[in-house]
Amino acid sequence: QTVVTQEPSLTVSPGGTVTLTCASSTGAVTSGYYPNWFQQKPGQAPRALIYSTSNKQSWTPARFSGSLLGGKAALTLSGVQPEDEAEYYCLLYYGGAQLVFGGGTKLTVL
Amino acid sequence: EVQLVESGGGLVQPGGSLRLSCAASEFTFSSYAMSWVRQAPGKGLEWVSALSGSGGSTYYADSVKGRFTISRDNSKNTLYLQMNSLRGEDTAVYYCAKHYSSSPKNVDVWGKGTTVTVSS
Numbered sequence: 001q002t003v004v005t006q007e008p009s010l011t012v013s014p015g016g017t018v019t020l021t022c023a024s025s026t027g028a029v030t031s032g033y034y035p036n037w038f039q040q041k042p043g044q045a046p047r048a049l050i051y052s053t054s055n056k057q058s059w060t061p062a063r064f065s066g067s068l069l070g071g072k073a074a075l076t077l078s079g080v081q082p083e084d085e086a087e088y089y090c091l092l093y094y095g096g097a098q099l100v101f102g103g104g105t106k107l108t109v110l
Numbered sequence: 111e112v113q114l115v116e117s118g119g120g121l122v123q124p125g126g127s128l129r130l131s132c133a134a135s136e137f138t139f140s141s142y143a144m145s146w147v148r149q150a151p152g153k154g155l156e157w158v159s160a161l162s163g164s165g166g167s168t169y170y171a172d173s174v175k176g177r178f179t180i181s182r183d184n185s186k187n188t189l190y191l192q193m194n195s196l197r198g199e200d201t202a203v204y205y206c207a208k209h210y211s212s213s214p215k216n217v218d219v220w221g222k223g224t225t226v227t228v229s230s
Contacts (some may be wrong), residue, residue, distance in 0.1 A: 047220065089154065105153070
């Protein structure tokens with residue numbers, strides 16, 4: 001069974017920079033996994049932020065960026081705002097249209 | 111504005127069935143793959159099933175294979191999830207999600223979800 005692993009929790013100061021990562025149990029994450037990133041706030045549906053590793057949705061703030069880093073997919077927030085406090089999920093696509101979400105990272109802005 | 115509205119959730123006994131619907135608007139529904147994603151109370155997101163734009167290709171998570179059936183009616187711009195042999199672990203908020211193309215890779219839009227509770 002394929003497992004996608006994210007940091008369970010991270011804390012960042014307002015105005016700071018933080019990087020969330022997304023690893024696959026099958027090996028290095030590449031662009032062929034079409035990494036997606038989503039933000040979810042309590043009581044709300046998820047909202048798409050990044051697709052195909054580094055492409056932003058039209059509504060994604062400029063401070064969010066996606067990349068590949070050390071064999072993982074990564075989401076970097078630069079100049080963190082209080083409203084960025086949320087749960088963040090990555091999604092990887094595996095051949096045969098199997099999709100697997102990471103367990104989520106709870107980001108605290110403190 | 112692209113919109114997805116789920117319906118059909120509710121309380122059902124273990125072993126029972128339920129059919130969820132997702133009404134889509136403001137995009138060419140038949141051109142895009144669609145997925146169902148669920149979230150158990152206090153837990154993370156779990157991909158459940160996907161369907162290609164034409165409806166010709168279906169995909170399921172192992173946890174629901176053989177019990178759930180995804181389908182679409184492109185004339186009604188509606189996605190469905192038929193859920194049979196329901197178990198307590200199927201209790202969750204079920205979201206429908208739109209993919210970027212006819213292939214189920216990148217996701218761009220989510221619905222607000224519908225709640226399914228499996229309990230006696």
